[in-house]
Amino acid sequence: MKRHKETQSRYRVTGCCCAALMFFQDLSGAHSSVEPATPQAGRIANLWWVMFYVSVAVLALVTAALIYAVFRRRSAREQTAPVDLSPNTNRERKATRAAAVALAVTIAILFVLLGLSFTTGRAVSFLSNESPLEIKAVGHRWWWEFQYVDPVPSRGFITANELRLPQGRQIVLTLTSNDVIHSFWAPNLMGKKDLIPGQESRLIFRPEKQGVFRGQCAEFCGFQHAQMGFLVLVESDGDFSDWYNHESQQAVQPSNDSEKRGRQVFLSSTCVMCHTIGGTPANSNIGPPLTHLASRTSIAAATLTNSRENLAKWVTDSQKIKPGNRMPPNVLGPENLDDLLNYLTSLK
Amino acid sequence: MINERSKPGKAHIETATLDVERDRAELERSWETRPGFIGWLTTTNHKSIAIRYIVTAFIFFLFGGILAALMRIQLARPRSEFLGPDAYDQVFTVHGSTMMFLFAVPIMTALGLYFVPLMVGTRNVAFPKLNAFGYYVYLTGGILLYLGLLSNTGPDTGWFSYVPLSGPDFAPGKRVDIWAQMITFTEIAALVAAVEIIVTAFKMRAPGMSLNRIPLFVWAMVVTAFMIIFAMPAIMLASSMLATDRLTGVSTHFFNPAEGGDALLWQHLFWFFGHPEVYIIFIPGTGIVSTLIVTFARRIAFGYTALVLSLISTGFIGFGLWVHHMFATPLPQLGQSFFTGASIMIAIPSGVQIFCWIATLWLGKRLELKTPLLFVLGFVFTFVIGGLTGVMLGSAPLDLQVHDTFFVVAHLHYVLIGGAIFPLFGALYYWFPKWTGRLMNERLGKLNFWLMLIGFHLTFFPMHQLGIQGMPRRVYTYLPETGWGALNLLASIGAAVLTAGVIAFLINVFWSRRHGAPAGDNPWNSDTLEWATSSPPPSYNFLYIPTVRNRYPVWTVEPDTPVVAGLRTDVREALVTHTITAAPDHRYELPNSSIWPLVLAAATAVTFIGVIFTAWAIPIGAALTFIALVGWFWPNSEPAALEAERHRSLPTGDGLSLEQQT
Amino acid sequence: MQPSKSHIAKNIAVVLALFACASASCSRPIQSNAEVREVRLPSGLSGSNEPDDGQWLMPAKNYSSNRFSSLDQITVDNARDLKVAWTFSTGINRGHEAAPLVVNNTMYIVTPYPNILYALDLTKPGAPMKWKYEPKPSSAAQGVACCDVVNRGAAFYDGKIFYNTLDDHTVAVDAQSGKEVWNTQVGDINQGESMTMAPLVVKDKVLVGNSGGEFGVRGWLTALDASSGKIAWKAYSTGPDVDCLIGSNFKPFYEADQGKDLGVTTWPPDAWKIGGGGVWGWISYDPELNLIYYGTANPGPWNPDQRPGDNKWTCGIFARNPDNGEALWFYQWSPHDLHDYDGVNEQILIDLPIAGHTRKVLVRPERNGYVYVLDRTSGEVLSATPFAYITTSKGVDLKTGRLIYNPEKSASLGKVVREICPASPGAKDWQPSAFSPKTGLLYLPHNNLCQDAESVEANYIAGTPYVGMNVKMYAGPGGNRGVFSAWDPVAAKEVWSIKEDYPVWSGALVTTANVAFYGTMDGWFKAVNAVAGEPLWQFKCGSGIIGQPITYRGPDGKQYVAILSGVGGWSGAIVAGNLDPRDGGGALGFNNAMSDLPKNTVKGGMLYVFALP
């Protein structure tokens, strides 16, 4: 996998001496919910920071009160007095007042947070009028199918485990599942949404930052839930439409004999039972489509870098890499494997 | 206090001569459990049963802990091959299910079963045979789960077992069936315990312990018990529906959307139980904390009424926020807002409790930082963090980011370990002398506390950040490129420290049982009635049932405080009092030891385990259950003799003479 | 019947209907409209290929496909006296959907796979076998026949009998000697192609098409030279215009059908290559306009999510020039077909008075439940009226020509859509209707079926099914699964109807003496009064009937009626294929609706010929 883009860590208020901050300052990365790449994720990140600082303050106050309560100096008289069943001292009244104030402040804070939460919730589910890019995501055990729906059906296409998006355009993701419940989560882009078989749900966001972001299934879905990842590549409009146009083409034809033999291996072995390569008779969609396999940066649901060696390992014994996944181990002679890899790596 | 005096023929206060030795001997005889194995199987003594519960639950805690350790080893570094996905899925499912169903709820209700009768001043729980039955059923459920795990049939779909993943289509074999039946077993046990606790607390209090004088721990247990009664049926039904969906020859369609069923219904039912479940675990913890704080501050609880009301309101609101576990599902916005509101508002009663506790500590006398109190202080600090992250999770938009990530793992462990385990350990240190007559070692105790506190925060605090950085829950491994390795390693080291803490506790228990300092009857100078008898208490709890004048019966006991006399000592008799005022109402004979609870539990086990394999287990099991129930209800003694005996007004040759009335 | 909120009223109605249908034969005219209107057949359509009305040269009787005979010996009054004249066993146990041909006192019967052609000598008593021709098609072809291994008949032309074999060969057999004249392979079973349709011979061209919409084939219609068997032209139903023989003369009436390479752009990339659109139904021919008309079958796979777009040119009708195959117009019955509504039904060419003008029209009782009346010169929809209970659509927009789908009944992955009416076999499948110019009525054998369907992901593996839909069919409202009705195409309304327990899967026949014939799947061959719809006569055959009745004048001058019995086809696959009725999803969901059929009929092909004594 391509090294994720090192993003500049956001340096937050340093005044607070709470140890917690040591952790949360450095939330950088390609799959972080506080490194938003969309206004939607940004709103949520802001909500997070508000809540975070409020929490730090509340924790500090409570802890201080607790420490004081424990270590407060007691007078000797206080210490020896018998248990009073109806204490009505001045201190008691003060304590009551303090508790009431603390309660009032608590309620006030909670209402403020509630209000913020509502407004954020409304903001992130808002769909503006402009024409969005509609993409359908289907969850499979254990890979992601992304269908780019084009007004001209023949220009639409299906790709797997890599979602490419144009910068600055509103995206509407329609989500559904082919088997069990999955959850689509690319934290830099937006919160997660469950993919429920037989139902459709929707995510709306607008990527504003270019870069490579990582996402992953967030609802437990069986053996390879852990490695049901995907990449989101946010690109400039031009790059995106180049990619889009390329992607709606058929697979390239094999250019030499080895590649031709490789295609034959593909078409006459188990591969053809599950995969699609556009322009060939391989048209099954149990596994990810491989029409433009070589132009993807990763294989095996964003688990391995897309290299020839990894592809070889994956084709011959994927069960070692991701036990329980659906790709059967394939016994291919060295020559056949070589041809097959030549062919697969030619599928730009 | 006791206002029955005006009613002639009722209970009345008088001066009498008590033949203490004779009463004690007779009570010993009539309440003693038969010696030997049969006696062990037939006992209906709430303390024996509760101790079994506690020990069993703690063993399950250790099992769950071992599983947790396995997970932390697996996750310590990326791409670890220590456990494969199959083993890991079983491990995390059994870990979660164990901690929730076999440890947390049972150990809390067990504390209730032990201490509610003692704290309200009676001789046993209201239905002792039922109580024994509850334990056997619970034990069966636990053994079933672990036999499953050991035979590679451990459930592997998570403690939440979402359909369709856990349905017949995607979970072949019997793994999920074992989970579903384990649920049924443990929920039956929990419901039984809840009934016991409520009826005991409502009907069997010592004279004078009116509702507003009930100890806070008992209040907490009563609220918990009511929550159990309304929450557990949902999961029992849901797991039964899941089981029938999967059962050969039955194959219902409750969760098959294609035939009109619904996968989301499972989530609704599960979380309608699952969220209250958190409070079922946490509220007894607050009861413990209240008890311990009052004891150590040596002053009355600040805001008793506020504490009770916040417990009750927590109980109510706890049922109104299950949907916040489902914000990521396609639900209408309006519903989300309601549940966000409820989720955030439940922080208010928790806040009230925290403020009351701090005020009690603040206003109390100088605190001796003994191990139980340390655990309570650790609880307050930890639980506040868990509560604050809870507010974050309640917020629908933020939840979309952190839901189902390690942030939630961190949150729930802060709430459950912080909110229940810390108080529980405090309670174990606090009540250990009650059970054994010996104190636990204080130095080992402090070591235990600090190891656990540091280990805990080291383990779970980094998980907040892991969640924010995108690490989902329930993953058996992760890629090195994600950058989650360092924090995971830290968490795993923390887990090792935490484990060391638990080992220190175990050593302490085993050492102190033999060598601990003798505790005396009330080592902490506490005020609740369990300390008004010997440690450990006799089988009949109190030689004479005490009477109560205020909330602090032991602190305020006077030489002329009356005790209850006139209860029969030759049979197992207890006193039933008025639900609100706790005025003496009638005498109530409790059953003797009995084998039938075990038989009925066996019949239940045949039914529910059999139903994993065949639907015929239902009629066969029903017939067996009926036979067991007839045996259960059919009294042993001759009715005529019984009646004749009953018409006898008082024990003869007694130490209590009516003629000596004042 | 529309689903209404008033369930009580609905329930009462259903109960009443059930009572009404309680008699064992279950065949009563529900409505009778005695008004009979004379409608003239257009002059050019009487059939240049039809020298003598006593013969039966093509399954549809003539180019206008009206299955109307001017023989009049069997009348409303004497039909009750019909008796079996002779019978003939075909020796085959699969579904017999073919129409016998009668030419020169010889009867030709083509059987289902293995597609044996029998010639029976009508001049001799008992009609002994003259010869038989066995093409020995590949047995593997049975694996790509979606709905039983049927054959819908042969065609006679120029001294030859032409028909298709299941393994994609078109053969020409000398009608006299039974010798094979030519044999051309036109398709490939390894691509899932099979052939079941009856050819039509027009101007020395044998027109044949392929089946296999459930196997991811690419549909086509081919014209073979009648004398040599050479392929003259081949028009695909999907793909680029050049493959579809769409050129400059292509002038579809509606905008949706205009544009370049719609056969490619209305499909996801490459999907058109496996997009179905077979041509396995009926072709009609208008000699005057020199146009052939034929329908294209469903797009593949059934799961519509896998093929967004209108999926041209499936589920539509082409008008083509038979000489070079050039398309003149196209109209799509069911754009982006959701429910397997193949558009291959018969089109009956007549001239009808519409709004005061006599229009050259094409009447098409379509699978989606509407009787369409199209202007056959332009492809304009003149009317589209439901003849069955429909929930899947809400009518046809006559402005755009587009079917208005009911969005509630559209499938999406993993979702079960309930009460889809009509079911996938449609309100009327291939079973051809007859039209009587005498009564002006269309005689419609059809189904009353609904279904529940669930789309699942379909995987294309060449040579294996490509469907992606779980289906469970059942009877529509009323509980009867079939109807035989008379339809007035001018008034666009039903005149009378007879409810049948099973789908009426046989063709219809009507004579000038106002007797209409059809058969039922439990084996009854029936004659009814074409005007009033009352039953005249019925005979229980050995096996269920899914064939096409014909009538002819024997060498003795008597009028005979012939029908092949032998249950099978999609609807009868449960019997013909020994299917297990416990699997309701079997036979693409038809098993569920027909699970009681094995109790009521058994398989076995047999020709029955009836005559008056």
Place this chain on the structure above:
Amino acid sequence: MSERSVLNCSELPEHAFDGRAPIWWGNLLLLAIESTMFGIVIACYFYFHQNFSYWPPPRNVPPTTYDTAPDLLAPTSNVILLLLSCVPMYLLDRAARAGKIKAVRIAIVVSIIFGAAAVALRCFEFRDIHFKWDANAYGSIVWAVLSLHFAHLITGTLETAVLGAYVFVRGLDAKHRVDLTVTAVYWYWIVGVWIPLYAILYWGPRLG
């Protein structure tokens, strides 16, 4: 021997009825649990209702019918029977309180007969739902409701029968008098909880 202030409870009775008795509270809590169960299954029933356009769905195997609301005869008779069965139960309750053993014996026999009749009729009710449990979610949930209540009917009847056997064999004692009154409460609940369920299951589909 020591002399001290005591609360002498020796004159207190050895049993009490209704809210004074622990067993009555135990029973009440059991009924609370079971009522919650019924509440949840009925909630599920309405939840599933949303997934169907026809409720109950058409029976889609031959002979197909769209009129699949459950038959009314058996269930309605059973409701009437159950309501009537409260009368002997009430008499049993009263006789038990008064300690009249003869009245108790008569009432308990009548109650058992009523209970057994209700159980028998319920078997027909299962038949009269036109779906089996594995036909669809409607069948599943209706069977669940019926079975759950059926279990209570059987339990209630058997419980009465066991108590009846006891009363005939061993006569009437204080403890079992309380038990009899509690059984009556249980039976009232069985009947009471069924009325809304009956309305929902049998009339709901016809009126909706």
Place this chain on the structure above:
Amino acid sequence: MREGILLFPRPARRSPPALRLRVVGMGALALLIFQAACKREERGFRVQPPSASAAEGSRMTDFQPGPRTPESPVKNEYEDNAYALSEGKRLFQEYNCSGCHFNGGGGIGPALMDDEWLYGDKPENIFETIVEGRPNGMPSFRGKVPDYQVWQLVAYVRSLSGQVGSNAAPGRSDHMQTSSPEQSRPRESPKLSGKPR
């Protein structure tokens, strides 16, 4: 507080109960359970197909000339394994077996849930049918499906007519129900039948 007022009784010591009996009993029970459970619950990802090769010893008829020669039937271990059976069920859909045979009722291909077997019901017969194909329309999947998956399919196909234990056979699927679940199918007694279709 003043001790003694409430008259603390002395505790009575109880002897600890004998646990050993229970432990031993449980152990024995567990061993029994493990035997059955391990076979059923194994999730084999990198599995070897059953020991015997199908090509040898596959015989389609009981009738043979000369004296009877013993048969060595192939034992398909997947038939006891719930995971393999569920994988077989999935592959049955994904590789389009269900396209012709539907859920066992048949359609284009023959019914698989009944007692009639054209080409033999033994695991090795079914294995051959899948790999080699059969002349009346059954395509050959040679080289297209790995052996272990074929064996999974074989196990599943036999479950369609109730030939495998109901505790391992698949339950109802989350799809529209068209037939009873495999685990509830009555066990048919397979008959070799060349009954023409």
